[in-house]
Amino acid sequence: MRRTSRLAALTAAGLAVATVASGCSFLGLGDEPGDLQVYTGRHYGSEEVFKKFTEETGITVDILSGDDAEMLERVRTEGADSPADIYMTVSAGPLWSAADDDLLEPLTSPVLDEAVPAQYRDADDRWFGLVRRARTVVYDPEKVDAKEFDATDTYAGLTDPKWKGRLCMRDLSGAYTTSLVASLIDLHGYDKTLEMVEGWLANDVEIMGNDVELLEAISAGTCEVGITNHYYLARAQAEGELEDVELYWASQKGAGVHENISGAGVVATSDAKSKAQKFLEWLATDGQDDMLEGNHEYPVNPTVPVDAAAAAFGSFTPMAVDAEAYGKLNPDAVKLLAEAGYK
Missing domain, CATH: 3.40.190.10 (Periplasmic binding protein-like II)
Structure with a gap:
């Protein structure tokens, strides 16, 4: 009953x-x-x-x-x-x-x-x-040479002024952005991560409503680089779409890809x-x-x-999944994003 x-x-x-x-x-x-x-x-x-x-x-x-x-x-x-x-x-x-x-x-x-x-x-x-799932960098290979990315700390590297006007990122809906930021707080501390997020915003980042919209924006030339969950690109490419977008495994000479x-x-x-x-x-x-x-x-x-679509991206070294950090630091991530003015 x-x-x-x-x-x-x-x-x-x-x-x-x-x-x-x-x-x-x-x-x-x-x-x-x-x-x-x-x-x-x-x-x-x-x-x-x-x-x-x-x-x-x-x-x-x-x-x-x-x-x-x-x-x-x-x-x-x-x-x-x-x-x-x-x-x-x-x-x-x-x-x-x-x-x-x-x-x-x-x-x-x-x-x-x-x-x-x-x-x-x-x-x-x-x-x-x-x-x-891995949350990593995607880019337009006609406009971006993968050698431009910082292989040690790719997420922090996107604060470089050379990326000004070239970035797209996901908004705050869902858990993707806050989980990434929580993992970065765990890795770098609050203050350094705040500087990182402020650096992204200083590069006139275009905020997108979802990962699919972000990938389509790169394909359309609205931006050149973004951060997305790998499977959104795998799903599209398995259907013969977005073949003009490529994936870059972040921070392979450092802490690894956020997973x-x-x-x-x-x-x-x-x-x-x-x-x-x-x-x-x-x-x-x-x-x-x-x-x-x-x-x-x-x-x-x-x-x-x-599966074949994900395997096509090749192997990668992930950042260790720390559920306690993601949970405990989620309020800090939300606070940090608000403090930085991230929408």
Whole structure:
């Protein structure tokens, strides 16, 4: 009764809820509540992945979607009455915050221990990374020689006055910019990172509403260089588009490329913990290819090959993912961006 009544309340509130099962669409709640309720900030074809899980296991899944922060606040606010079984995000920081608030259940799972390397999961097994993405530099090769980039600290190098009027960057919607800045604060400290962001802005950076718009702006000649998640370019080029844009792996002679994860954990108040754990185990093993298909992120599972579109960019050295830093320093990143005047 709790599950049915809570989902009815969520639907009445006008939130995006969908039952995922064979033959159902991602448009509305089904007649009966699913076996699992997933609160997710991830929107990359998740409904198709969850359909595949249902087909293979018989376990049905309901989705409540929003951004990571909204879903986290909902789990906090609902407390013991929450219908949520899984909290899924597009960034490591909110996973750390959920675990730090004791909202996620520690799991004992040899399957997840083997499938998810230690650097992509919580030390106490409360959350697990599922796919990886790199946020790096993209550019117009007709106007930019890759040798112009600072190979030691590429992000800081974009403050060089030679880039004035040549830069595009993402706005503050979503977690991408704040997670990058949080990682830079962790690496360089607040003051140096503030100088860096102010340096970007001093170069008359063009702020774009999303990564796709940024890539299209480079292709159209609006700007020459930008920072984006790798898979947006991989997705476009897999469809024969934006072939006039190239990717540069940032800071390969320094700290490495900023990397983040999309991951999930079992909500501590779930009344379907066994099924929820099975869901995470499937996503980290048999479901890895389905997670990657069409979006070209990198697998966390080292036994799963990188798909062809992402593999075409070549290998890279990532900056270590520090979920605690991304979570703890997110307020500092938000403050810093506001102080710099970043919109």
